[in-house]
Amino acid sequence: MDKGNILLSFLFFSLFFTSGFDGAKLDIYPSKTLTTGIPKLIFNCTVDPMANLMFVTTLAIRKKITNPSAVLTYAELSYTASTPVYGSGITRSRYLAFGQVIRDDVPSAYLQLEVTDPNCSDEGTYECYNSGSTNQGTVTTRKNEDNVIIRDAPVNLKMSVLPEQQTYSVDSVMNIVCSGNVGYKQQDWTWQWRNDTDETWFPYPDAYNVTYEDITPPDSRCGYVSRSMLKYVVEDRENGIQFRCMVGDLEQFSFNLTVYSTVPVVNPTLGPTTVQQPGDSGGGGDDDNSGIEVVGIAVGLVLVAIIIIVVGVLLYVIIWKKRKLKVTDQEYDIGTSKIPVVSNGVPPSSTKM
The missing domain is CATH 2.60.40.10 (Immunoglobulins)
Structure with a gap:
């Protein structure tokens, strides 16, 4: 093997065992994507069997935050302690951590964090962190991260x-x-x-x-x-x-x-009306037009009455004049005397002067 391949192999080995993400293992239950209403969200942090660790000293479950950018420790357990230590601001009313770390028993090491009634504030990127040493005596730190997505239904x-x-x-x-x-x-x-x-x-x-x-x-x-x-x-x-x-x-x-x-109704306080549409020859009348029609009928009646009176007067005058003319035509002169005609047409006997 040439020097170039040896160098690449060394770099790969170093990255894999000293700073890679495969040295730690983070499991999330029941799912990495869930909705509110799930009773518990569980994180389990262990050492990856491929890490080739001889000793394990610390396990921790942490969360990345962005504003401001930082890493918040939720729980941490050392081989020198029997119970986990909670991070700042982590309350035991919602978060419960437990586990064990035995320095020379790497496979048995674990740290578990249970979140009760998870909500949207629990969404984010979490990581499992561990520290220990390899069988060559090299001190290493490993971490593995994953995202938790939480949805709340409308x-x-x-x-x-x-x-x-x-x-x-x-x-x-x-x-x-x-x-x-x-x-x-x-x-x-x-x-x-x-x-x-x-x-x-x-x-x-x-x-x-x-x-x-x-x-x-x-x-x-x-x-x-x-x-x-x-x-x-x-x-x-x-x-x-x-x-x-x-x-x-x-x-x-x-x-x-x-x-x-x-369609808007005109003067709705006047009672039901029918608004005539364009091109509609039927339908009811309009309240305003009905008032005009009443006035027209009254004026017509007055005019008819006046005409009847005038015609009556004219007929009376004409008849009166005709009767007077008839009497005048029935008078005539006999000598110097004016003798009226009686009703039977026979003149009375005259008296000699």
């Missing part, structure tokens, strides 16, 4: 409409609100719409009509409480339009709403 979700009413007139404004605990990790509300005859949902296009509000959860809860509102102006051409809001892309956590628009 709960207490609801959809509401403001203002609350059964029907909405054309051009009126309605605010559709979706709110609730959207779970962990934080997820935004997604808005979609479609016609009531369509089967496919489409992204709602008017993003400027949608507002979002996020509230950071308190320590006692993982899920984010989120609220989103869509402002919609009712249009007649969109009668029957459907809206849907859902948490992220989770259709099982969604709500549907169908909007049916109505």
Whole structure:
């Protein structure tokens, strides 16, 4: 074997046994990805059999944190101690550590940490750390890390409409609100719409009509409480339009709403009316027009009465004049005397002068 291959083999051997991740072994139960509600999360730290350790002196379970960047020790057990030591800020109400470290009994060494009622604060990167020495007497430290992912399902979700009413007139404004605990990790509300005859949902296009509000959860809860509102102006051409809001892309956590628009009613306090649509020759009348019709009928009746009176007067005058003319025509002269004609047509006997 040439010198180059010998050097590479030495480097590989050194990395593998002195600073590699295979010298320690971290097991996570029941799973590295879980949801809240699981009673326990268990970490088990042991020495990897391939580490070729002759002696083990310390085992530790630690967690990497990012803000600020550091490594937080949850529990540590030395061969000189009978019980583990908890790290700063680790409370025994939720965390329980136990194990054993016998210096010259490497296979039996272990450290276990049980987390009761794990929540989103327990998510992160954990590592199993050990220190010891090889059969060549070299002191080594090994670590193996893995990620824990915790999810909190959405709960207490609801959809509401403001203002609350059964029907909405054309051009009126309605605010559709979706709110609730959207779970962990934080997820935004997604808005979609479609016609009531369509089967496919489409992204709602008017993003400027949608507002979002996020509230950071308190320590006692993982899920984010989120609220989103869509402002919609009712249009007649969109009668029957459907809206849907859902948490992220989770259709099982969604709500549907169908909007049916109505034509505004003129003077609704006057009682039921029928608003005539363009091209509609039927239907009822209008309350304003009915008032005009009543006035027209009254004026017509007055005019008819006046005409009847005038015609009656004219007829009376004409008849009176005709009767007078008839009497005048029946008078005639006999000599110098004016003799009236009697009703039987025979003149009376005359007297001689």
